[in-house]
Amino acid sequence: MVIKKLLYAMLLLHVFATTCHxxxxxxxxxxxxxxxxxxxxxxxxxxxxxxGGYNCPCFIADYAQAAMYDxxxxxxxxxxxxxxxxxxxxxDNRRFSIATQVVARAxxxxxxxxxxFYGSYKLNDKITLQAGRKRLPMxxxxxxxxxxxxxxxxxxxxxxxxxxxxxxxGINMQYQDQFGDWQASANLLAGNENRKNSGYxxxxxxxxxxxxxxxxxxxxxxxxxxxxxxFETRLVYIQSNTQDNxxxxxxNYTTLTYDPPAGSAPVAKQQIYGxxxxxxxxxxxxHNEFIYINHxxxxxxxxxxxxxxxxxxxxxxxxxxxGHYRGTVITxxxxxxxxxxxxxxxxxxxxxxxxxxxxxxxxxxxxxxTSDHSGAGFMPNYGxxxxxxxxYDKIF
Amino acid sequence: xxxxxxxxxRPCCAIAALLLLSQSLHAEVVVVxxxxxxxxxxxxxxxxxxxxxxxxxxxxxxxxxxxxQPESNPLREEFYTNVANKSAxxxxxxxxxxxxxxxxxxxxxxxxxxxxxxxxxxxPGGIGxxxxxxxxxxxxMIQIVQTARINDIKGADFGD
Numbered sequence: 001m002v003i004k005k006l007l008y009a010m011l012l013l014h015v016f017a018t019t020c021h022x023x024x025x026x027x028x029x030x031x032x033x034x035x036x037x038x039x040x041x042x043x044x045x046x047x048x049x050x051x052g053g054y055n056c057p058c059f060i061a062d063y064a065q066a067a068m069y070d071x072x073x074x075x076x077x078x079x080x081x082x083x084x085x086x087x088x089x090x091x092d093n094r095r096f097s098i099a100t101q102v103v104a105r106a107x108x109x110x111x112x113x114x115x116x117f118y119g120s121y122k123l124n125d126k127i128t129l130q131a132g133r134k135r136l137p138m139x140x141x142x143x144x145x146x147x148x149x150x151x152x153x154x155x156x157x158x159x160x161x162x163x164x165x166x167x168x169x170g171i172n173m174q175y176q177d178q179f180g181d182w183q184a185s186a187n188l189l190a191g192n193e194n195r196k197n198s199g200y201x202x203x204x205x206x207x208x209x210x211x212x213x214x215x216x217x218x219x220x221x222x223x224x225x226x227x228x229x230x231f232e233t234r235l236v237y238i239q240s241n242t243q244d245n246x247x248x249x250x251x252n253y254t255t256l257t258y259d260p261p262a263g264s265a266p267v268a269k270q271q272i273y274g275x276x277x278x279x280x281x282x283x284x285x286x287h288n289e290f291i292y293i294n295h296x297x298x299x300x301x302x303x304x305x306x307x308x309x310x311x312x313x314x315x316x317x318x319x320x321x322x323g324h325y326r327g328t329v330i331t332x333x334x335x336x337x338x339x340x341x342x343x344x345x346x347x348x349x350x351x352x353x354x355x356x357x358x359x360x361x362x363x364x365x366x367x368x369x370t371s372d373h374s375g376a377g378f379m380p381n382y383g384x385x386x387x388x389x390x391x392y393d394k395i396f
Numbered sequence: 397x398x399x400x401x402x403x404x405x406r407p408c409c410a411i412a413a414l415l416l417l418s419q420s421l422h423a424e425v426v427v428v429x430x431x432x433x434x435x436x437x438x439x440x441x442x443x444x445x446x447x448x449x450x451x452x453x454x455x456x457x458x459x460x461x462x463x464x465q466p467e468s469n470p471l472r473e474e475f476y477t478n479v480a481n482k483s484a485x486x487x488x489x490x491x492x493x494x495x496x497x498x499x500x501x502x503x504x505x506x507x508x509x510x511x512x513x514x515x516x517x518x519x520p521g522g523i524g525x526x527x528x529x530x531x532x533x534x535x536x537m538i539q540i541v542q543t544a545r546i547n548d549i550k551g552a553d554f555g556d
Contacts, residue, residue, distance in 0.1 A: 101496065116498065120498060125453045125459070143499070144492070147492050147493070149488075150496070176452070358467070359473075359485045362485070362489075395496075
């Protein structure tokens, strides 16, 4: 039903796309644009189990949205299908602008979320000030995570990109400059985020029917990108306070029922360090990304990485990707049932191919194989999965 | 009875005719600004950076407003292949990352070369690309400076 609604919406938007353009009215310029992904996936196999109310084998396509391919037979359309609309208004010869972006996801039963809503003021050629609701730029593809056409994969490597919070409300300052042959862009940000009914906690511990709110407060940080010809590197540091509040119960992995709400976890600090190394040399594309997150108050840490290589051949871009996530528990008992030093660990191998249908659309096919190396006591232990996905992306 | 060499010659002639046709369809692209703009000399890299959103202003400090040909015009594919060594689809994917994330404003798009020439004289800092055959007094051609970096890029006969 949700897919039907989204398909109708996409059909309407194709019509909208043909009439969508920039208009000027009294010096104010308006534009409408959008993007969509129609995704279909087939679970090929894996560990059969019931985990957190999910019928596995299971593959998490997007942690923040609880987008999960599960063990049902046949094609599954919900996890990777989405539709986004963006409106922009430009003032003063594009020096000041307002942008809003709404995304509807089949994974959220078609509900539309406002992902971006911000004002942007270009102070000069190098500095732009922005305020409002934006993506939290933890990763290289964070900003573009919903825009399938901008990605080489049908879904982002979830071991790396899966997190509780992907947005924030606040302010940021962008700086762009050239130093010799190096192009530099830096971004400083500050803000807060209150994520209600977190998708992350549904698929990562508390269960499908659970409701957990997550707060990231006092977020401050920044990122720096340096580009020279075919080489690009990106550094990121973000810190914040975090707090999770379980509202309607958490899945009990022993009784396979929901326990009474666990209430609020203590406020804890986190420090996020990220590094991207990227090369786009002639026909070769290499994308390597790492993240380390330290949680001093919670005595555990996360490390994830992605190593991928692709080779462009005309309109084709085949890629191979290896990704790994490891959450290390430093003190026994911090995560329920987890033995010390062996906690949450998964590895994913993906083979994908992208074909550019037109200048604004593509078709992608991807095979994912995930293996779960978590400690025996760690939950949720989804086990292994093998998934085939096909995606059609379009921007307009 | 058709001889073997006739069987061979006819398709060869057809292929040669197609090759000539495709060559005649291969229009020379020139980069242009409005007629009132001062004379400019840019390298291919500088033109590329402006159209890829990597740089927002000309070397003389004027804010740049790149104007694309429509997607349906093969000139667009040829321009990006020559100036950026990328397909127009790759360029658009890069722009999608910038535009939908607040890091850049999409280039304006003209409906054809005549429309682009009109826009170049309306929009301060406008820069576009058209067929050499469309050049007239309403626009000024940008001199593409030859440098070692430019020679590294395929198709160095771009607009000069």
